[in-house]
Amino acid sequence: MPSALILIADGTEEMEFTITYDTLVRAGVSCTSAFVSAADAAPHNKKSPPPYAIGSRGMKILTDQHFTPHVSTPEEYDLFVIPGGAKGAETIASHPRVQYLVRVYLQEKKFVGMICAGSMAAKTSGLPKQPLTSHPSVKSELENDFEYSEEPVVVSGKLVTSRGPGTAFPFALTLVELLCGKEKRAEVAGPMVFPPGTFA
């Protein structure tokens, strides 16, 4: 069974997180959410239960675990996902261990997904110039360093980027297709009842 580590922080866009997590679970992918603390947060007690994240629109999501370096390696997961939401993406993209893992996942030929402002992690991780998209609000910070695209989903080798909540379904379904194949994508999309002509 493929597995995915999906990061989350205070300020993460809850639709982007939820659509990715839920759609991957529907495809049989084992999903784990990991809470990334802001650098200035008080150090957590690693024995304490994982906290809840307060999303960009106030929803509270209980996370599966703390983001700790030793449980987040590409030996354990096939996919590493960074959702958007300006404040959450800033916390995640500025975390040195996240930046390190983005590079290591790609080196190990595992998938890395970034959506919305989450695509800022491509820049903070120092990835080489390649096709990429993001939320329009951070386009100006990325267009000089990447081959900026306005497609809903951009696949560049193992790096998959997308734009916002409105592209979260095609983003998640593309990840399903890459991890589990085209047939599984169709099998998952059917019961979700998309309006005719969308995300086909």
Add this chain to the structure above:
Amino acid sequence: MPSALILIADGTEEMEFTITYDTLVRAGVSCTSAFVSAADAAPHNKKSPPPYAIGSRGMKILTDQHFTPHVSTPEEYDLFVIPGGAKGAETIASHPRVQYLVRVYLQEKKFVGMICAGSMAAKTSGLPKQPLTSHPSVKSELENDFEYSEEPVVVSGKLVTSRGPGTAFPFALTLVELLCGKEKRAEVAGPMVFPPGTFA
């Protein structure tokens, strides 16, 4: 500011819940989530903090309050929402107080939204025959009692119904339009970056 009460239970489809809640918050609607216990659950201590709901795909969402009859009336909210997810919708649609409130909200000319298997609440509440849609999996239980449609979103007076996670964005945006107007819908949809041609 318009306000919405969004029900949630164990087994609620987390994308339908999250997309509705988040999109309404983006429109400036004050959203409250209320946890509906299964009939056979141990009675909760009303002074205890609201519980988390375990969604249909395992996500844990902290709710804003318990569903208690005296805080859920149409004097307090402009919109009453019942999301899907087979098990969650069953818990919610079979709750006598939910059924009563569905009728009272509509009598008081307040909006009621139902999506996916949540549309079963139209039947359990004894609503009169009218246009309606639902997840295809419960169509056979509804098509004799309603004018069944396969449109992504069906508006019948103050009753708004929809089909599944794949129609949750047009469902939420329709609720925004009905509560806040066409301009607000466009203002909210823009930054969500839908692929061209979808949900326009």
